Amino acid sequence: MGRSATTLTDVARAAGVSLSTASLAFSGAGPISSATREKVLAAAAELGYHGPDPVAASLRRGRSGVIGVVMGSAVRRSFRDPVSIQFLDGIVTTLATQGYGTLMLPASGSDEAPGSLLTHGAMDAAVLMAGAVTSTRTIEALRARGLPTVQIGGTGRQGASVRARDKEGMQMLGEHLRERGHTRVAVATLPWQSGAQPGPVDAGTTRRPAAPITARRLDGLRAAGVEPVAIWQCASLVEEGIAAGRALLASRPTALVGFSDLIAAGLLIAAREAGLRVPEDVAVAGFDGIDLPWLGEDTLTTLVQPIADMGRHAAEAALTLAAGGTAKSLSVDVELRVGTTT
Amino acid sequence: MGRSATTLTDVARAAGVSLSTASLAFSGAGPISSATREKVLAAAAELGYHGPDPVAASLRRGRSGVIGVVMGSAVRRSFRDPVSIQFLDGIVTTLATQGYGTLMLPASGSDEAPGSLLTHGAMDAAVLMAGAVTSTRTIEALRARGLPTVQIGGTGRQGASVRARDKEGMQMLGEHLRERGHTRVAVATLPWQSGAQPGPVDAGTTRRPAAPITARRLDGLRAAGVEPVAIWQCASLVEEGIAAGRALLASRPTALVGFSDLIAAGLLIAAREAGLRVPEDVAVAGFDGIDLPWLGEDTLTTLVQPIADMGRHAAEAALTLAAGGTAKSLSVDVELRVGTTT
DNA sequence: CTGAAAGCGCTTACAG
């Protein structure tokens, strides 16, 4: 059962004190003499009692001590991007220092009912990882329960969010590319909406992506006066970046921009594969600022996001919400890091 | 608080039934007429009640509905290997289908006290990911609470474990290399013990690695008659594999074996970097069978583990233990997949 | 098929 047979009542009896006093010895939430505490702790050790049952304490306190983290898609897919892992690291680490647990929640697909964990799992608040943002059913299932949420990369319009200044970042990159004389820029974006399949997008479209991150990054490029000669949407995976690169090179671009570093790595591989020199024949840039130790000599020109910090902020916002407070949305700066690929 | 203000008692009153009947309407754990159930559900919908409080239900049932997963090290580091992610995917997915949640537990370092989540988090059992296996303090903290554990990659000596037949696999690889005529084999192993720093290991040592996976894989090579000309221990990361490769090439090997695919990818990069042709000048092989889309034309010769299956088995064992049953240890077969690198 | 009662193990006002 994962629960020891001896309870706080047993410990109190063995120590010759009341239940409330025994509770205080463990929680320290009230005045207690150190002699009494020692007595209780000794009795507990004697009985093999390892502290109050967390479930019972949760019920009494009215809080589960758990924050849910909703992944963008299946764990396997979602966490192939180191960015997700660093977010998760920031979240888990921050919550752990507050004694809070992190519950993994598989997001439901856009066409399937939310899982029982989402509808009935014990938690006080939830963090929605970037890819989960546009999965409406997931958000609605959480809202229906009255659970406060924090979105990473969201719009901030529905509850608290933590996001990067994507537009400002991409604008910096766009200006950097224009300074370098690039006029033909092809772009491999993130998906325009949740569940979108990889493939071309009409470069002249006036439709704005439903996914906020994709929309903001595209806005940034355009704000710099960069009008893409070709657009390909794909997930943040190296293989999808490679496929995007192969397709985009047909438009004879002088620069390739990936909306993530993993995508950009794929673009770079596709360019090399085509026998092109980088950056002489074609420049390549990404977004994220992660380590790609397998990329060889090149270091990618990219926009560095403070990823672990963002995870930390999201966790802190979730804790505030769990405690009944209100959390404000937060935008963090990104930094242009010029590597060898532009 | 993450808890709606209305309770099952309110719903029962509104529906004009008893508390026990209202409970049955949600759980279906006893006989109830469908008319009555409808009445209760309608009252619940009316009141905005979204089902029984999971914490209260857990207390009453005596089970938290949560399984902890202890990572090998910090999330950030541990999950840079896709193998860990696939394990986690298998675990989370399997548990979710049973309505069970997955709690992320950062392992404590070998020299620090176990975190409060480990000592006081609500869970019914725990799964220890490969790297966590030799972290004695972590295991002891869990055992002290009376929590049953399942180890991935463990020895099976302390509780249930799910592991690959590492030795048999490596023996197959050793024989494959010998058939190809290799006599000078250099090896980049996984760490010999928890927390070991990357670096050389005396190839002639008779000391056996404390880490069971490392020990079994080395045993397998030797069982095939392969006596390494040089050994370097490192974590399963591409950059550590690259460093290992640079060092190991000094021993003029005709074959390089990495104890993980990530390490082997690093070895391959180091070989290319040294201007060596693979496999003509030097062969390279790994262990795991993961996708490495950034590796270029080459496909790694490797031992394929059924990783997601192993995660699934571990989750099922944990569920059995959580229900008070006993779980047996399990070994799964690995398969030699010959690629272009040997 | 439905209801009344007990109790899961704890924390927290409250009284002394």
Next chain:
DNA sequence: CTGAAAGCGCTTACAG
């Protein structure tokens, strides 16, 4: 500083 009491919200024998 310590103790007696209430109650967190639910599920499950048990009786009818």
